[in-house]
Amino acid sequence: MLTHAENVILVIDMENDFVLPDSPMKVAGAYETLPSIKKFLDFGRANDWAVIYVYRIHRPSGVDAELFRRHFFEEGHPFCIAGTKGAAIPDEIAPQSGDYTVTKQRFSAFFATDLDIILRGLGTKNVYLTGTQYPNCIRSTAVDSMSLDYNTIVVTDCCSAASEDVAQANIYDLQNMGIACVTSNEVMTK
Numbered sequence: 001m002l003t004h005a006e007n008v009i010l011v012i013d014m015e016n017d018f019v020l021p022d023s024p025m026k027v028a029g030a031y032e033t034l035p036s037i038k039k040f041l042d043f044g045r046a047n048d049w050a051v052i053y054v055y056r057i058h059r060p061s062g063v064d065a066e067l068f069r070r071h072f073f074e075e076g077h078p079f080c081i082a083g084t085k086g087a088a089i090p091d092e093i094a095p096q097s098g099d100y101t102v103t104k105q106r107f108s109a110f111f112a113t114d115l116d117i118i119l120r121g122l123g124t125k126n127v128y129l130t131g132t133q134y135p136n137c138i139r140s141t142a143v144d145s146m147s148l149d150y151n152t153i154v155v156t157d158c159c160s161a162a163s164e165d166v167a168q169a170n171i172y173d174l175q176n177m178g179i180a181c182v183t184s185n186e187v188m189t190k
Helices: 031-046 067-074 115-122 134-147 164-176 184-188
Strands: 007-012 050-056 100-104 126-132 151-160 180-182
Touching: 007 031, 007 134, 031 050, 031 126, 031 151, 031 184, 050 115, 050 134, 100 115, 126 134, 134 151, 134 164, 151 164, 151 184, 164 180
Parallel strands: 007 050, 007 126, 050 100, 126 151, 151 180
Antiparallel strands: none
């Protein structure tokens, strides 16, 4: 396990409940980002970057879910329950030995988690965001990362949203906040 990493890749909410095409909670486009994320993770690991998987995990009752999502649990459609197939990362990008994990119950990977403590402990300067989905977890994590003075980079071909229009609108907003939004190839060919 790396104990120092100036560069860190966050893999946000790439869980089966949000990624698999047959999942009722799927985010359009998330499944299609798996090859790009895998390639970017391989690049990062080959260059001694740390990888942190950020899991959304809820209790079966949904008591810890956002108010606007609790109806899923009440109606018998819970999601991202610890220990279930739905909460697991797809095999294509599964965590490897030495990767870190963080669990969350809200959009931002920083809110009420130990992510900032881990990043500071690693000596992180550059945070690369991958995962799903743009208007919720990607955006709020990116804004919090920037607010905590990390050089924040959203890797656009490794992120997804319900539609391309939603993705582009969020990229536009993030760039106007000063957050870099680039493709994985742009990062890997620097």
